[in-house]
Amino acid sequence: MNWINTVVRPKIRSILNRREAPENLWIKCPVTGEMVFHRDLENNQFVVPNSEFHMRLNATQRFGFLFDDGDYSLLELPEASMDPLKFRDTKRYVDRMRDARAKTGKQDSVSVAQGTVEGLLLTAAVQDFTFLGGSLGMAAGEALITGMLRAVEDKTPFVLFTASGGARMQEGILSLMQMPRTTVAVQALREAGLPYILVLTDPTTGGVTASYAMLGDIHLAEPGALIGFAGQRVIEQTIREKLPEGFQRAEYLKEHGMVDMVVHRHDLPSTIARLCRFFTNTDTPEPKEAPVPMADLVEEEPVEAVEEAPVAAQAADPAETVAAEDEPKATDEAAEETSNNKG
Template sequence: MSWLTRVRNALNYVTKRETPDNLWHKCRGCGTMVFTKELEENLSVCPHCDYHERIGPAARFEHLFDAGSYTVLASPRVTDDPLRFRDSKRYTDRLKAARTQTGEQDAFINAKGRIHGRAAVIGVQDFAFMGGSMGQAVGEAFIAGVEAAIAARAPYIVFTASGGARMQEGILSLMQMPRTTVAIEMLHDAGLPYIVVLTDPTSGGVMAAYAMLGDVQIAEPRATLAFTGRRVIENTIREKLPDDFQTSEYYRDHGLVDMVVSRKELRDSLGQLIGLLCEGKQAA
């Protein structure tokens, strides 16, 4: 044994292999390296630039619902690959990989619980699952969330995060646009509010459907919100678009969303909205 080995062992040297690979996180907003634990304690919001990182359904539910008050609702099952679609990979293989990565069946999860003591049903779109793309499973889960809200006499709050329709399901994916629109009308017929929280990014067919049909439209700060890309629009209208085009703040300033709310304040804001919109409509 060499002297270098003896010294290393004496100092209880930690090898690179033993060092956690998720100790730091590089902020997508300012590029600053932040301790992962510090970021999680700050609700995945950068403490340096206030950039809101993308988070999944579990983190949303834990933050928004009263402690111990919520239950994740089962999602309806649909045919996995109705068109037997294949591009560079089989669609079934892409689904399998996404399910392994996220631990979820598809890109939309519902939960029922209470926010500041008031009943609510929340649906969260998970961008980590194939870009939050909208297919039959997402449509069915959305409708199931509406039905759960009607049964509970509670508002339906949806967090959108999507690249749009799921190309592997073709026209079946696009059919979810009118289906979810009809479901929202069912909620209105029951006298219950539909609240949308737009998160980064929300685009495509989702933006053209249930993402912009809320009775109240909220957005997280600096989220990218768009139907189609900047370059496509600029080439179409032959004009240069503002630098902040397709951001939450631009949408608010031009009347397309009602408010931009920080993640830290979102729970209280939703609680106040439920109190205002559902007064006298919920069972005790």
Template sequence: MVDKNPNEKRVGWLSRIAPGVRKIVSRRNDTPDNLWVKDPDSGEMLYRPDLEAALWVTPSGRHMRINAEQRLKSTFDKGRYAAIETPDVPEDPLKFSDGKPYRDRLNAARKAAGRKDAMAIGYGEIQGVYAVVLVQDFSFMGGSLGTAAGEAFIAAAREAIGRGVPLVCFTAAGGARMQEGALSLMQMARSTLAVNELKAARLPYVVVLTDPTTGGVTASYAMLGDIHLAEPGALIGFAGARVIESTIREKLPEGFQRAEYLQAKGMVDRVVARADLPKVLGQVLGMLMDGRRTAA
């Protein structure tokens, strides 16, 4: 028996008796790999378009993390807003490396998140009330607070002051960015001064605490709002529960540092489901503005 040409492409038996099958099978990669998302609570596989329509809230009630663009679109009326550019800052000022250069980590994070840093700013209407909205994107290096995030916060506050409108801040962070050392810690004080500028201008500052809001962000602008809203189940605190337990040598209460527990203790004014946030924000901003006209 003579062997076939080794360079000839082999075909399966099914393709030989039904040539059209091969063409159909080759299209299997047209189906997106991420069409299904696993519910972190129930383990159930959720159809991604349905989850997106539900604003990434699972049937079990888990408010999954969303990126800055999704947050801005779901907050502003009809999803329309004007994006405001965040300021540029010096990169890798300390020439830091923790086994991998900080500059390389920044480039990888930018490629993964599709943005230059953790903050995004938008301007538009929320239930007819004009506002500047600042969103902290946890998908960018855990939403960590660095010089870029600090500059973005100041820029958003001054944009609100210049337009005579409220500032709404959606927080989500693991804390300060260690690769920038003391420079990241300085942003706590700088953002606090920016909040004081808003108060001096008699403009509302409303904070929406999302999962997770921790560390230096909680210790600064996340807790300086006129009103504090939170999404259901959001983790909110400074140090982690295990650190606290090992320090005080006591078992913490059930649900400690979760939004509902903090509302009961007076740290959060109201826990609001994601779908209801635009309506509640519109009511709160309208009340705080007390009928004052805002710039278009």
């Protein structure tokens, strides 16, 4: 029975006490298949170091990387009707919404916040693709309109990060109605003379692309982002032609004039701040001088005292000095004259 105590029991204990590794400890790069440690990826703003592939971000991560020191305040958004059409497919729409809220911790796909970027106050909205594919519904439309009107009220630039599969089909025509409503809110920004900057992230498609996502004063895009209305497969089946490589990607759209700039995620805050200062004619804030450490302050050595000449000597008459200098010359001339007379 000794082998039970020495072999079997320790194995059973090791199995029972074994801790499973977290599922997201290692993340696979979709481009190269490389396994990247989650913490290293997070420290690099979820950009794979070797392939530079930009992974998708949720609203909390996006705001944290955008605003100074990750400090911002979320705007309170109006509530919308949960399920006005009582929609049901393989699952009730109410249940889908409940699951999405439990998974993401968000009330809907759009979040709006205010904060500073390089000291410049701005209003920003983020579409969260993890919430039902970032789809545009009544609540998302109300959130965007609220954010734009708040920007008009506070006279701040408005920055929108798009990531959506389009209009939310479970809300039918009520979802499609958000396209013209948000367009009217964009017009309010223009009439107020405020910059409206779009950052198109992966993916930006459907009704979002057909409305407010293409109405900005300037359009930025993250590298490799998928941007378009219909999918590539649908287009190929419709026109019966093979589309070029890289079609609907950010770089392709920039070459064809639909995107102004393709900006790396690390450079987005500085680029947005520079554009906002340009559009608002705001000067670049002067960098604050860092305080000098006490260790760098070296005490100066005391200067040795130098004895000064007597005041009487310093106050000598300049005329007397000149006369004294001329005396030797006069004596020499007299001696020379006496010598000549003797001769």
